[in-house]
Amino acid sequence: MSRLFRARHALAAGVSLALTVIAASAGRAAEAVDIELVLAVDVSLSMSPDELDIQRRGYAAALTHDKVLQAIADGVHGKIAITYFEWAGSTSHHVIVPWTTIASPADAERVASQLSAQPPNSARRTSISSALEFGADLFAESQFQGLKRVIDVSGDGPNNQGPPVDIVRNDVIRQGITINGLPLMTNGGLTSAYDVDDLDQYYTDCVIGGPGAFMVPVNDWSQFPEAVRRKLVLELAGPTSRQWAEEEALHPPIVKAQATPVYDCLIGEKLWQDRSWMWDNR
Secondary structure (H helix, E strand, O other), X not given: OOHHHHHHHHHHHHHHHHHHHHHHHHHXXXXXXXXXXXXXXXXXXXXXXXXXXXXXXXXXXXXXXXXXXXXXXXXXXXXXXXXEEEEOOOOOEEEEEEEEEEOOHHHHHHHHHHHHOOOOOOEOOOOHHHXXXXXXXXXXXXXXXXXXXXXXXXXXXXXXXXXXXXXXXXXXXXXXXXXXEEEEOOOOOOOOOOOOOOHHHHHHHHHOEOOOOEEOOEOOHHHHHHHHHHHHHHHHHOOOOHHHHHHHHHOOOOEEOOOOOOOOOOHXXXXXXXXXXXXXXX
């Protein structure tokens, strides 16, 4: 057998193997779910260890709540796919719960156990834009096919690192992804010159977007578990559902994305630059 023939034979075998792998991957149908949900949770140093713990416990309690489980059961497929990651600065992203399904109370309890397995770690700066980019990339790793895709981002301050948040927000929306928000106006941690009083308006104009986008503001940490529960029910049920109407009537406010933003979406970056001479861990 000549050297040229052997080379051609090896090349043909390699191509055949590659085509086999591609065909096998294509043949694996993605699992159908009602929603692919990315939970993106802020762990910047502006929050105290107690507040970080409240966040974890709040999400665990919400995911196992009867109303959330009922909203899941009422879906077309009766199951959802979620992943949970924590973020701070532009390079700080830690997946705590990889993509998994919730279709029963046992599934929800399993996810809640993952959230409580290890304590959260905080990090410097606040990059909502990088969190949105990371969250959007997670959908490429999903083995699920949802009727809708949502990034659910919570945070206690404006973007002050990474690309402009509204530009990234628009890029994510163009991928068919909806972004909902949970602005934390609690001011219980290391408050600083980088806070904005109307963080809910900032989230409305600069962060959330896409079909049916909304945000639920949190003004006190005591409100957090209930706010997370409400947000999950609304995301799972959708704006035309009975559950949405009930939540909106009983527990206002639910703020939807505005067609014409008026907020300065670079406020966080400007505050950081104007106070750059001050040391701050936010």
